[in-house]
Amino acid sequence: MGLLDALQRVSQSPTNPHAPAAPRTFDVADLYRGPLAAPAEGGAAQGPPLDEKLRQAYFWIVNTAIISPHYDVELNDGPPQSFSLGDSRSRLTLPSAQSYSSFALLPLLTFATRRKCLFVGGPGRGKTASAVLMGVLAGYPVREVRRAMQHGHPQMTVADLLGNPLPADLVAAQKIEDIRIAWRSWLGMRVKVIDEYNRIPTRTQSALLTVMGDNYAEILNHVFECPEAAWYLTANDETGGGTYPVIEALRDRIDVIVQALSFNPRFLADLLARIEADVRPEEVVPRQIVFTEQEVDRLQEEARAVPIPADVGRRLEFFASQFEFCEVAAEQWEYKTKDTARLSGVEWNAVTALETGRDRLKDLGCQSRNGLSVRVLMALLVYAKALAYFRGNRVVELEDVRQVLPFVLHDKLLPDLDAPFFAAAGNEVFRTDRVGWLRRVFDLSCADYERLNLDRDDPVAQLTAEFRRGLGGVTEAQTRSRLVAIERLVAEWSRGRKLYGHLYDDLLVLKYLHQRYTNYLRWLKTQ
Amino acid sequence: MSAALAPAFAGFLRNARDELNARFAEARRLHPDLDGDGFAAFLRGTVDPLVRAVEAAAPAGAADVARAGYALGLELVGQGLSGPAGREPLIEEGWREVGTAAPALLAAAPERVLSAIGNAVHHLAATPGARPAEWIAAMRALAPRCADPELFLTLGAVAAWRAGMAHFRAGALAAADRLPPGLALAAVRAPSDDWPAVRERLAADPWFDPAAATPAAGLRVVARAGAFRGFGGLFVEPPTAAAAGGHFLVRSGEECWLLTADAFGATFHRATAAERADTRLASVPPGVTASGTTLSAGGARLELPELGEIGGVAANGSTLALTSPFSHVVVIVALA
Numbered sequence: 083m084g085l086l087d088a089l090q091r092v093s094q095s096p097t098n099p100h101a102p103a104a105p106r107t108f109d110v111a112d113l114y115r116g117p118l119a120a121p122a123e124g125g126a127a128q129g130p131p132l133d134e135k136l137r138q139a140y141f142w143i144v145n146t147a148i149i150s151p152h153y154d155v156e157l158n159d160g161p162p163q164s165f166s167l168g169d170s171r172s173r174l175t176l177p178s179a180q181s182y183s184s185f186a187l188l189p190l191l192t193f194a195t196r197r198k199c200l201f202v203g204g205p206g207r208g209k210t211a212s213a214v215l216m217g218v219l220a221g222y223p224v225r226e227v228r229r230a231m232q233h234g235h236p237q238m239t240v241a242d243l244l245g246n247p248l249p250a251d252l253v254a255a256q257k258i259e260d261i262r263i264a265w266r267s268w269l270g271m272r273v274k275v276i277d278e279y280n281r282i283p284t285r286t287q288s289a290l291l292t293v294m295g296d297n298y299a300e301i302l303n304h305v306f307e308c309p310e311a312a313w314y315l316t317a318n319d320e321t322g323g324g325t326y327p328v329i330e331a332l333r334d335r336i337d338v339i340v341q342a343l344s345f346n347p348r349f350l351a352d353l354l355a356r357i358e359a360d361v362r363p364e365e366v367v368p369r370q371i372v373f374t375e376q377e378v379d380r381l382q383e384e385a386r387a388v389p390i391p392a393d394v395g396r397r398l399e400f401f402a403s404q405f406e407f408c409e410v411a412a413e414q415w416e417y418k419t420k421d422t423a424r425l426s427g428v429e430w431n432a433v434t435a436l437e438t439g440r441d442r443l444k445d446l447g448c449q450s451r452n453g454l455s456v457r458v459l460m461a462l463l464v465y466a467k468a469l470a471y472f473r474g475n476r477v478v479e480l481e482d483v484r485q486v487l488p489f490v491l492h493d494k495l496l497p498d499l500d501a502p503f504f505a506a507a508g509n510e511v512f513r514t515d516r517v518g519w520l521r522r523v524f525d526l527s528c529a530d531y532e533r534l535n536l537d538r539d540d541p542v543a544q545l546t547a548e549f550r551r552g553l554g555g556v557t558e559a560q561t562r563s564r565l566v567a568i569e570r571l572v573a574e575w576s577r578g579r580k581l582y583g584h585l586y587d588d589l590l591v592l593k594y595l596h597q598r599y600t601n602y603l604r605w606l607k608t609q
Numbered sequence: 610m611s612a613a614l615a616p617a618f619a620g621f622l623r624n625a626r627d628e629l630n631a632r633f634a635e636a637r638r639l640h641p642d643l644d645g646d647g648f649a650a651f652l653r654g655t656v657d658p659l660v661r662a663v664e665a666a667a668p669a670g671a672a673d674v675a676r677a678g679y680a681l682g683l684e685l686v687g688q689g690l691s692g693p694a695g696r697e698p699l700i701e702e703g704w705r706e707v708g709t710a711a712p713a714l715l716a717a718a719p720e721r722v723l724s725a726i727g728n729a730v731h732h733l734a735a736t737p738g739a740r741p742a743e744w745i746a747a748m749r750a751l752a753p754r755c756a757d758p759e760l761f762l763t764l765g766a767v768a769a770w771r772a773g774m775a776h777f778r779a780g781a782l783a784a785a786d787r788l789p790p791g792l793a794l795a796a797v798r799a800p801s802d803d804w805p806a807v808r809e810r811l812a813a814d815p816w817f818d819p820a821a822a823t824p825a826a827g828l829r830v831v832a833r834a835g836a837f838r839g840f841g842g843l844f845v846e847p848p849t850a851a852a853a854g855g856h857f858l859v860r861s862g863e864e865c866w867l868l869t870a871d872a873f874g875a876t877f878h879r880a881t882a883a884e885r886a887d888t889r890l891a892s893v894p895p896g897v898t899a900s901g902t903t904l905s906a907g908g909a910r911l912e913l914p915e916l917g918e919i920g921g922v923a924a925n926g927s928t929l930a931l932t933s934p935f936s937h938v939v940v941i942v943a944l945a
Contacts, residue, residue: 106854106867106884110766110780116728117688118681146639352638359634366635 119370132373132381133471136194139219139371140472143186147215147363148208149352151183152343154517155485157473180473188340188489189216189314191468193273193373194381197461198294198313198335200279200493203342205318210277211364212342213314217273218367220312221374227275227364230268234281236325240289243282244269244299244306263304269293272311272375279315279332281325287332294335337461339492341517385471390463390478393537398462398483400536400584401527404446405495406453407583410436415593418586420452431500440580443502446527447583449519451496458494465490480528488520495520541571542588549595553602561603568596614653615661617671622652629679640687647692651682655691655701659723662709663716670716677719678704685727703730703745711752711761718758725758729765733772737843738834738876744772747796754792763787767796773874776856782812794819815871815927816943825943828909831928832941834868834875835859843877844937850923850930857923857930858884859939870928870941893924894944904931906944913940 130138144151156162159179167174185201185208192199193216201209210231217227232243245265255261268274276282282290293299294313299306315336317328345353373381390398410433411423423433430451442448465486470478497504497512497519504513512519536543545568556564572592575585613619622629637643656678664671685691691701703726708715715722726748733741747768755761763784770781785793790804799807799819810817816831817824825831836842844861850868851858857868858880865880897906899919904911906929913919917935924930929942 106776106856106878106881108776108780108869110769110777110784113732113766113769113774113777114725114728114762116731117690118684118724118727146635355638359631359638361631361635361638366632 119368132377132384133474135371135373135377136190136381136472137474139373140182140186140190142368142371143190143212143215143363144183148183148186148212149345149349149356151186153177153181154184154343155182155187157181157481157485184340184489185212185342187469187472188338188465188486189213191465191472191486192216192314192338193219193312194378194385194472195464195468196272196310196312196378196382197337197464198315200336200339201314201316201342202339203318204344207342207345209316209342210275211362213275213277213316214364215367216312216314217271217275218364219371219373220271220273220378221372222271222273224362224364227273230271231275231277232268234276234278236281236283238282238286240286240301243286243289244293244301247302258303261302261304263301263306265299265306269299269306269308272309272378274311274313276313276315278317280317280328284326284329287326287329291329291332291335294332333493334455334457336493338465338486338489340489385468386464388467388470388476388478390466394478394480394483396536396540396543397480397528397531398459400531401524402454402459403587404523404527404583405450407447407581407586408433409440409581409586416590420450424452430498434498434500440582443506445582446523446530448501449497449503449523451498452494454491454495458490462487462490484521484524484528487524488517491520492516542591545571545595546591549598553598556602558603558606561599561606565596565599565603568592568599614657615664615671617664617668618652618657618660618675621660621672621675625676632680632683636683636687640689642689643683643687644692644694647694648682648686651686651692651695651701652679655704656682658705659708659712659715662712663719666712667716670719674715674719674723677723681720681723681727690731697731697734699734699741699745700727700730703727703741703748706745707748707752710749711755714752714755714758714761721758722761725762725765729769733769733774736774736876736878738775738874739769739773740874741772744768747771751792751795754795760788760792764792764796767793771797771873773876775871775874775876776869776878778815778869778871778873782808818872826945828904828906828911828945829943830911830913830940831872831943832870832875834870834939834941835861835877835937837937842937847920847934847937848932848939849921850932850939852923852925852930853884855925857925857939859930859932861937868930868939870930875941893922893929897922897924897929897944899931904929904942911942916940 156175156177157179158177162178163176165174165176166172189199189201189212191197201212203209214224214227214231217230218224222230232238243266245263247261247263251261276290279287279290289299293308297308297310299308406419406421408420408423409418411420411426412418423430434448437448440448462483466478466483469482469486470476473482475482497516499513503509512522531537545564548564572589575589579585614622633643633645633648656675659678660671660675663674682691685700686695689695690697695701704723707726708723711722730741730745733739733744744765748765751764751768752761755764766777766784767781767788770777774781785796785808788796791802793804794801794807797807797811797819801807801819807819811819835844835848838845843864843866845864846862848859848861851860853867855869857870859866859868859877865885866877867880867884869876869878894906897904899905899922901918902913902916904913904919904922913931915936915938916931916933918933919931920934921932922929923932927944929944931940931942
């Protein structure tokens with residue numbers, strides 16, 4: 083290039099690239115958006131997006147229906163203001179981002195995902211009223227929701243719950259198929275409310291379990307298929323200490339537990355105004371926040387479609403793998419679980435007394451008496467997606483998991499209150515604060531995950547990813563090489579490392595991979 | 610003594626007394642300033658004429674209109690938009706004028722029609738440069754020609770464009786295609802009976818006014834937009850303009866606005882963060898020069914003494930936006 087050419091060369095455009103602003107488009111439909119909410123017309127397409135509608139419903143509930151909401155689901159988009167108060171230096175946090183009231187949020191997420199929510203708390207705190215509100219949001223008249231509500235009481239029979247055979251048919255029928263059943267109307271509803279479920283007799287609880295678990299009711303060989311529904315149950319005592327003990331399978335079907343917190347007397351004037359005006363929120367629910375059946379179907383689909391990124395999923399896996407492992411429960415590797423110990427009937431204290439070697443304060447698994455079931459993990463994933471969807475996020479964030487986790491695991495991960503963790507300074511409060519404990523243990527698990535640098539150095543994840551790419555075309559030499567890699571890793575881990583829950587699960591995965599490759603190698607040899 | 614309410618309205622208020630009282634109490638909880646007397650005046654002055662009109666034309670729909678008027682009125686009066694001390698009296702005028710002119714439509718979908726009128730008037734009134742009274746007049750004249758509420762809403766969109774909402778141009782043109790040709794022509798006030806021809810010219814030339822007896826052409830001032838904030842305008846200091854897509858970005862002090870303009874009006878909209886950050890300069894078409902108060906283009910000259918001195922020229926297809934360091938007005942000039 084000559085000097086003249088060089089001097090005449092102009093930098094190629096753009097020299098300072100900016101993303102040009104996209105030309106503004108104006109929607110003529112904006113003309114009809116304003117202070118007056120227009121009724122939905124011609125289908126849901128004309129209304130706001132469903133996540134927006136769900137948020138509108140939430141804000142209507144916390145701003146209008148519930149007089150003194152507590153913002154206990156704290157979210158931050160910057161450092162929050164935090165203050166220490168009182169002799170115990172209790173921490174009060176003023177969140178920097180939109181935060182939520184679990185008592186309104188979790189029932190709404192239950193509504194959107196059609197799961198099962200238990201309200202707990204003392205009498206007169208709005209548990210039943212909130213459940214009725216959810217029925218109204220589903221489009222049922224208040225009167226119908228109230229009539230369909232099942233009130234638990236000690237004399238409640240299966241017939242009270244499900245329905246009766248018609249008396250005339252009982253007399254005239256020649257065979258059982260001829261007996262018609264008068265099913266109770268609540269069975270067909272998309273929002274089901276069971277008030278004081280811990281007062282239902284055990285036998286009737288079993289009938290309820292069939293409806294809750296399998297979505298059908300059966301009387302005299304006749305079956306009623308129930309529609310998919312959101313369930314709301316209330317109990318004054320979450321541990322089931324009502325008139326009858328709650329059967330474990332029934333408790334296990336409940337996906338989230340929310341506590342009705344106390345009324346703040348500073349809001350007494352609002353309460354008085356409501357009494358004087360004789361207004362009940364459930365009777366004046368705005369039409370704009372009432373969902374049609376199709377809308378709830380779409381809500382469920384859209385919430386389910388929110389993806390969980392791999393790094394968030396891995397942290398959840400790591401957390402979940404902390405709790406099931408019990409080294410002294412069995413000789414064989416696969417049975418070294420708390421479930422094995424529980425099934426044996428041996429006293430829990432006797433099992434924990436055998437534990438040696440591990441740092442019981444550091445090991446998160448020592449804080450619980452059980453592990454997490456598949457049902458619990460599924461509920462956790464569903465609610466994390468639902469919260470992300472509710473917040474208008476495109477993917478699930480770790481914070482979504484962190485916030486729903488205490489409500490999903492509330493009654494599922496049982497703390498071992500004799501564990502050293504609960505005796506450590508500052509941790510005594512977690513003996514009574516289940517939500518705080520679960521959030522803390524998740525935070526500790528995530529910190530441990532970071533400390534182990536598992537995002538960057540996770541050989542099991544690499545081996546699993548390699549296996550998931552498929553065995554097609556993998557040669558004998560490659561298979562042997564992978565088997566050696568697995569054996570080397572196990573050998574390395576066997577050299578003096580303490581066993582913790584996450585290592586136990588990783589070793590089970592390595593055994594699984596080893597077995598799959600061994601079988602493949604065996605097959606290859608026959609080809 | 611005030612006149613008696615329409616019998617249908619009085620009957621409705623009597624029969625649904627408990628429910629209506631509960632709704633009022635709930636609304637007062639949301640809007641503590643909601644005044645009972647003010648709301649009663651609203652019902653008497655605005656809802657009653659609507660119920661009366663519907664009672665005469667479609668008696669079966671009167672109660673539904675009363676119920677919708679009551680519920681939506683609570684919102685309007687509660688938010689301080691309507692009622693004796695309301696900030697936006699044109700909403701009530703819109704309800705009365707348009708609603709009483711089309712009682713059959715009102716009876717068919719009272720809540721939808723009333724909320725559409727209320728929101729549209731509110732939207733027009735809140736948009737600097739738009740003419741809500743003109744929209745009300747157009748809708749009062751043309752709403753009786755709408756067979757159903759859907760057509761009414763479509764007509765409303767076209768009428769809003771005609772009443773100065775220049776930014777609705779593309780959407781309104783598409784909406785006009787869904788109207789019967791005669792109604793579309795009436796909505797844009799075209800004396801012609803050839804909608805395809807009128808539509809083609811509207812789409813091609815933003816400065817074509819179908820109502821004009823003789824089409825204007827050549828270099829000419831087509832609009833003056835904006836004013837000093839002290840005189841009720843938007844600008845705290847003389848603005849500058851730059852092209853932005855099919856529109857203009859107008860900056861004044863720390864503020865930035867998107868200006869859309871065509872033959873029916875010019876409207877300002879707060880610029881988005883992305884638009885603010887877009888610092889590309891407009892390229893002025895060849896042959897366009899400005900000197901002092903004189904604008905020259907293609908051999909034509911235009912004197913603009915009102916600007917004192919032309920400080921900036923932004924070009925956008927067939928349109929120029931002229932600004933001056935001595936004026937708070939943006940002068941819009943059509944090139945052809």
